């Protein structure tokens with residue numbers, strides 16, 4: 001089979017590398033392996049993978065350098081990157097997301113979680129490739145519909161009335177559906193402001209209103225997933 005998605009796994013710990021590789025291979029993906037930044041660049045340039053799973057702690061460099069390389073100087077700068085991060089290291093997550101990683105998975109992780117993130121990132125990438133940056137069009141996710149031309153939102157065909165700001169937040173999340181967006185990325189896109197405590201608070205208040213209007217109960221992970229201290233992701 002030549003039409004399998006190629007996923008580059010960059011991880012210096014061989015047990016994790018082999019585990020991730022086995023998970024991917026048994027689910028119909030082709031895993032390419034690298035144990036250092038040097039190997040990762042070689043594999044990336046010669047195989048042009050569809051997605052990268054990246055450990056941040058590499059022996060010869062910080063994994064963030066690889067994100068910079070892919071986003072900055074590689075021929076395929078939009079390739080989705082999922083970061084493998086140590087538990088509760090919020091700073092690393094935010095830095096890697098702001099450098100352009102699509103998402104992160106916290107170690108230790110389960111097969112179902114990793115595969116869900118892989119599918120979401122591949123789906124998001126296809127969606128962006130299809131729609132490009134053209135205005136207009138529609139977005140649809142499990143009964144949630146956004147009409148970008150009319151700036152209107154529908155839930156199961158019923159219109160939901162949002163304020164301008166609420167609409168801008170939801171539209172921004174939908175344009176990056178499946179991607180984890182940091183507070184600062186959303187704040188910059190919606191208000192053009194730097195991320196400060198007051199702007200995070202403002203974002204959280206708006207997000208609470210959006211969730212209420214969409215009928216999402218507290219703690220429910222539907223449409224909008226909140227990663228505390230990091231940001232938000234839209235997903236089914």
Ligand code: CA
Nearest residue numbers: 012055057058
């Ligand atoms: Ca490591």
